[in-house]
Amino acid sequence: DADVTQTPRNRITKTGKRIMLECSQTKGHDRMYWYRQDPGLGLRLIYYSFDVKDINKGEISDGYSVSRQAQAKFSLSLESAIPNQTALYFCATSDPTTTSTDTQYFGPGTRLTVL
Amino acid sequence: LAKTTQPISMDSYEGQEVNITCSHNNIATNDYITWYQQFPSQGPRFIIQGYKTKVTNEVASLFIPADRKSSTLSLPRVSLSDTAVYYCLVGDGATSGSARQLTFGSGTQLTVLP
Numbered sequence: 001d002a003d004v005t006q007t008p009r010n011r012i013t014k015t016g017k018r019i020m021l022e023c024s025q026t027k028g029h030d031r032m033y034w035y036r037q038d039p040g041l042g043l044r045l046i047y048y049s050f051d052v053k054d055i056n057k058g059e060i061s062d063g064y065s066v067s068r069q070a071q072a073k074f075s076l077s078l079e080s081a082i083p084n085q086t087a088l089y090f091c092a093t094s095d096p097t098t099t100s101t102d103t104q105y106f107g108p109g110t111r112l113t114v115l
Numbered sequence: 116l117a118k119t120t121q122p123i124s125m126d127s128y129e130g131q132e133v134n135i136t137c138s139h140n141n142i143a144t145n146d147y148i149t150w151y152q153q154f155p156s157q158g159p160r161f162i163i164q165g166y167k168t169k170v171t172n173e174v175a176s177l178f179i180p181a182d183r184k185s186s187t188l189s190l191p192r193v194s195l196s197d198t199a200v201y202y203c204l205v206g207d208g209a210t211s212g213s214a215r216q217l218t219f220g221s222g223t224q225l226t227v228l229p
Binding site for chain 2: 106
């Protein structure tokens with residue numbers, strides 16, 4: 001969905017480096033999410049934010065941190081990257097006022113490789 | 116948490132109707148059922164959502180029996196481009212706590228053959 005953008009689209013880094021993945025949206029949604037997907041597996045929720053002042057841990061938050069700089073921006077950081085954080089990362093947004101329950105709109109993904 | 120169970124994979128031929136069933140035995144009263152489609156290296160895309168009985172849109176139909184312990188996504192006359200992973204999610208998404216429980220599981224890999 002072009003309304004949700006992620007940068008960078010691809011990143012290769014080394015173990016121990018700090019990495020930031022950025023997500024921006026023009027949908028005007030209050031809710032934003034970060035997921036990771038490993039090959040052949042479903043998506044797992046890392047962090048989510050229901051508004052600018054609300055940050056919540058998801059299923060697999062260890063090793064990650066987030067920042068909600070504005071309604072439109074939600075960044076995911078890996079403070080010290082490790083190889084098992086190699087995965088495809090997706091950002092998503094939702095607005096429960098416009099759908100029955102929180103239909104999520106996903107960005108194109110960031111492919112991260114940690115060597 | 117309403118856990119869902121789906122077949123790991125399904126094969127079909129072009130032009131056939133495909134039905135993918137999802138089991139959610141402990142669905143809660145406020146929970147909706149939502150299906151997403153994901154192509155390789157792309158984010159999931161919303162297909163359809165329902166609470167009970169039948170819902171139909173331009174892409175698919177969703178059948179939900181009275182007990183709501185399962186649901187069936189129906190794709191009419193599939194084409195090669197329908198080859199994707201299909202996820203069934205159950206939840207109300209209304210509260211912060213329920214969002215924490217969101218899980219896409221492994222989904223169902225649908226392969227449409229010529």
